Amino acid sequence: MWSALETMPHWTGSLPGQHLDIRLTAEDGYQAERSYSIASFGPGERVELAVDEVDGGEVSPYLVEEVRPGDFLEVKGPLGQYFVWRESDPSPVQLIAGGSGIVPLLSIARARAVAGTAQPFRLLYSVRSAPDALYADEIETLGARGIPTEWIHTRLAPPGSPRAAGRVSLVELERLTIPPSERPLIYICGPTAFVEATADAVVAAGHPPLRVRTERFGGA
Ligand SMILES: Cc1cc2nc3c(=O)[nH]c(=O)nc-3n(C[C@H](O)[C@H](O)[C@H](O)COP(=O)(O)OP(=O)(O)OC[C@H]3O[C@@H](n4cnc5c(N)ncnc54)[C@H](O)[C@@H]3O)c2cc1C
Secondary structure (H helix, E strand, O other), X not given: OOEEOOOOOXXXXXXXXXXXXXXXXXXXXXXXXXXXXOOOOEOOOOOOOOOOOOOOXXXXXXHHHHXXXXXXXXXXXXXXXXXXXXXXXXXXXXXXXXXXXXHHXXXXXXXXXXXXXXXXXXXXXXXXXXXXXXXXXXXXXXXXXXXXXXXXXXXXXXXXXXXXXXOOXXXXXHHHOOOHHHOOEEEEEEOHHHHHHHHXXXXXXXXXXXXXXXXXXXXX
């Protein structure tokens, strides 16, 4: 069922990690539909989204540059039962995000921080450079809330960083994430190539494929 984003009369709340679909309709009737993860979670009529503007894209530049308060958007959701976290699951959790893939993982991290449950949680966040990170200030607070975070800068390391810029290596991945012996549930989200390379790497590191949940945002 499609409903307007502002009023959301049919919105039932969302689980950590879920997404919704947004449908735009042009004056000539042309429609474009894209998925966006929900950074917020739980009941309520408001949802929080974070959209990364893709150059030349049909939908994301409109959402980032054009949409104004009061505009009408059609949304469908919440969607997805697989890439979600339930606080009743006692498994350790390793979150691995690339770029805007942080959005559903932040929702999961927020839910864990609010639940205050005891299972180990860790976040590895890969960004091109520090200014490209979404929610950087909030992520810096996660360590104090029981979710230690590791940063990977792939193109430009922050000044004074002991790590040179570059993609995460298998050795680093093993050092910076919860080991296979603890049987963590692993959530990986981001651009398709990042997700596929990272999922292959964690399986090569010894994690069972069935413990690895992935969400691909598209792109090269
Ligand atoms: C389940 C799910 C959840 C998502 N959640 C989010 C979210 O929280 N925030 C967010 O910003 N995006 C999210 N996305 C991606 C989003 O749905 C769109 O694909 C993205 O906004 C680009 O749409 P567009 O219409 O602007 O570009 P399009 O017109 O679809 O594509 C234009 C060009 O950009 C490339 N491209 C498409 N998507 C990407 C991408 N993600 N990265 C790089 N290049 C791309 C295409 O290959 C094409 O060449 C999610 C995708 C999925 C499947």
